[in-house]
């Protein structure tokens with residue numbers, strides 16, 4: 001059974017460790033991430049964007065694959081299924097499909113007031129159904145059309161306004177960006193993180209763009225109040241690398257090496273190993289039902 005992500009993140013905030021929120025793209029992804037979390041006895045947030053759900057033919061498929069795998073694999077650690085960067089409309093669809101947690105990303109709305117109003121509405125809806133909800137203040141930069149924008153710094157007063165609506169955890173830009181970081185990236189702003197934390201108290205904060213941030217910097221951010229670390233690209237890169245090595249070694253041409261169960265296995269194993277490493281870096285190993 002799925003749980004919402006509020007309790008596990010409150011425990012992480014109080015215990016000064018982080019919980020990885022890993023994006024899934026398909027059945028192999030979900031199975032690898034579950035395998036890693038179970039082996040490390042870590043609470044887990046599996047998340048999915050609307051785009052990745054569309055690829056899998058909808059939020060319900062993503063949900064059903066996860067809960068069926070949890071049953072078949074006898075998963076004992078708490079698992080939340082979270083909508084990543086949902087639009088207002090996506091939130092309703094994910095709730096209907098059985099997601100246990102949603103993110104409403106109102107940072108792209110025309111005004112901050114719209115973000116505020118819609119977040120308030122969705123907080124009430126999510127909580128009435130026992131779900132947890134994440135909101136976002138300020139945009140998280142990233143690479144669009146080959147141009148990488150600098151990471152934004154969220155306005156601490158806006159963070160407080162959104163926090164006061166009763167969201168369960170909050171994404172705020174502190175110089176982080178999605179995708180791979182450019183060579184001249186200036187790093188996370190611990191000062192801005194401290195300013196936001198001072199106004200939002202024990203609310204768990206979320207670090208998007210978890211790929212490629214030096215481990216000591218992520219750990220410093222965790223010690224300053226980051227409780228959820230979103231990771232997507234990192235697992236895509238290790239999957240692609242392992243698959244490339246398999247093919248470049250000509251293994252798909254040996255025997256039945258073209259069988260998808262063989263072809264996808266190196267990538268599957270690479271995701272398991274990398275997820276386990278990240279869980280240990282964030283410190284949630286052994287925290288099961290803490």
Ligand code: 13P
Pocket residue numbers: 023084085177178179180207208209210211230231232233234
């Ligand atoms: P990366 O792809 O940079 O790891 O970011 C993931 C993320 O923040 C999902 O919301």
